[in-house]
Amino acid sequence: MNASITPQVSVVIPLYQGEQHIRGALESVAAQDLAPWEVIVVDDGSRDNGPAIARSVVAPFPITVVPRTNGGQGAARNTGFERASGDFVALLDQDDRWYPDHLRRLLAALEPADDAVAWVLSDFDEVDAEGRVRQPAVVASRGEVFPKDLDAAISQSVFALPSSSLFRRDAILAVGGFDERLRGYEDDDLFVRLLMAGKRHRYLPVATTAYHVHGENTSTSTVFLTSREIYARKLFAGFADDPRRAEAVRRRFRATSYHDYFTALAQGRRTRAREVAASLRAIERGRRVPMGDRFLRALLRSTRLTTLVLRMSRRLPRWLSPHWPSGFALHT
The missing domain is CATH 3.90.550.10 (Spore Coat Polysaccharide Biosynthesis Protein SpsA; Chain A)
Structure with missing residues (x-):
């Protein structure tokens, strides 16, 4: 006692x-x-x-x-x-x-x-x-x-x-x-x-x-992606009058989504990768997205095309290779 x-x-x-x-x-x-x-x-x-x-x-x-x-x-x-x-x-x-x-x-x-x-x-x-x-x-x-x-x-x-x-x-x-x-x-x-x-x-x-630490990872679930979307929208609403912070929120969830997408692709989980890409589109719906990011979003809709482009880019001189998000090469 x-x-x-x-x-x-x-x-x-x-x-x-x-x-x-x-x-x-x-x-x-x-x-x-x-x-x-x-x-x-x-x-x-x-x-x-x-x-x-x-x-x-x-x-x-x-x-x-x-x-x-x-x-x-x-x-x-x-x-x-x-x-x-x-x-x-x-x-x-x-x-x-x-x-x-x-x-x-x-x-x-x-x-x-x-x-x-x-x-x-x-x-x-x-x-x-x-x-x-x-x-x-x-x-x-x-x-x-x-x-x-x-x-x-x-x-x-x-x-x-x-x-x-x-x-x-x-x-x-x-x-x-x-x-x-x-x-x-x-x-x-x-x-x-x-x-x-x-x-x-x-x-x-x-x-x-x-x-x-469990063997299972709840961050891979569809429920978790739904929570991500809800939380991101809450932050956007909370900083509707603060463009600097709203952009910081967008960058955060862009980076997180890229990481999850490429990790799923590396594991051969194409359905999961597509779910992550759809979640990112939902998070950024109605928000201004730079042209380069819009191109990459379109590319991510096709997991096969993304994989093909990556393989092709590895054969190019480094200065001609596409500028992938941080961590791409590590997870594919």
């Missing part, structure tokens, strides 16, 4: 088909050297034994399992925020783990009475299914810079892990929580809206969380 419990922190864990993981997640919360006041496990329509396992875990704090119809992680987290009684809410995904000093370190960074600091986040380690560290201190290893300003947050991925974040509950509720339409980009969307509301964040350059 923990010697110290803080009434300030509620923990929210979305649960969906997580019977293999939820006990470990809860035990990592119970092992904190500063325990939370409560844990709210939001059962997002699970059909396995995960909810029963969560109820069976013994901890020095109450564990409440809240059932709801399946709505995705964002919707589950919102349910947890609404049910939480603490001033601060810490998020933990069902398959991630906290190191014992996680809550103590993050709470100490938020305790000063500065309401403009709405959340704090830390670095994290990437681990495999057996819990072995594959990449220590991922944020530092990627050269990510925190805290981020609004320009950085809209022009690239925020790269903030929810499981390594602690929020002021009132700040989250004030901006409407997670956008429940998104099943991808929901984290970036929330952080951007907090920044747009004038809120700030702090960063701890120490890994306090073990982030579990």
Whole structure:
């Protein structure tokens, strides 16, 4: 049992088909050297034994399992925020783990009475299914810079892990929580809206969380592409009167889409490549696109033609080769 419990922190864990993981997640919360006041496990329509396992875990704090119809992680987290009684809410995904000093370190960074600091986040380690560290201190290893300003947050991925974040509950509720339409980009969307509301964040350059990397990749799903389109349109609408930032958003999703397209093409997944190209056209529909980009968009409609042009270009002198987007040659 923990010697110290803080009434300030509620923990929210979305649960969906997580019977293999939820006990470990809860035990990592119970092992904190500063325990939370409560844990709210939001059962997002699970059909396995995960909810029963969560109820069976013994901890020095109450564990409440809240059932709801399946709505995705964002919707589950919102349910947890609404049910939480603490001033601060810490998020933990069902398959991630906290190191014992996680809550103590993050709470100490938020305790000063500065309401403009709405959340704090830390670095994290990437681990495999057996819990072995594959990449220590991922944020530092990627050269990510925190805290981020609004320009950085809209022009690239925020790269903030929810499981390594602690929020002021009132700040989250004030901006409407997670956008429940998104099943991808929901984290970036929330952080951007907090920044747009004038809120700030702090960063701890120490890994306090073990982030579990799955074999599957949700960023390859059609649902994820739909979320990308919704998020991009939200950003365009938010910066309708700011052409510089709107163009930064367009460039970001152009680069991301090119990367995904060429990666899919290299893997022989032509249907996926066509889906990515269609998603990019949807994102840029109604927006001014430079002539060179318009030509490339037209080319990408045909995966066979794109492959043929690339093969031909490799036989040309370097100075005559088409100017492909960054990463093209690496992924084909």
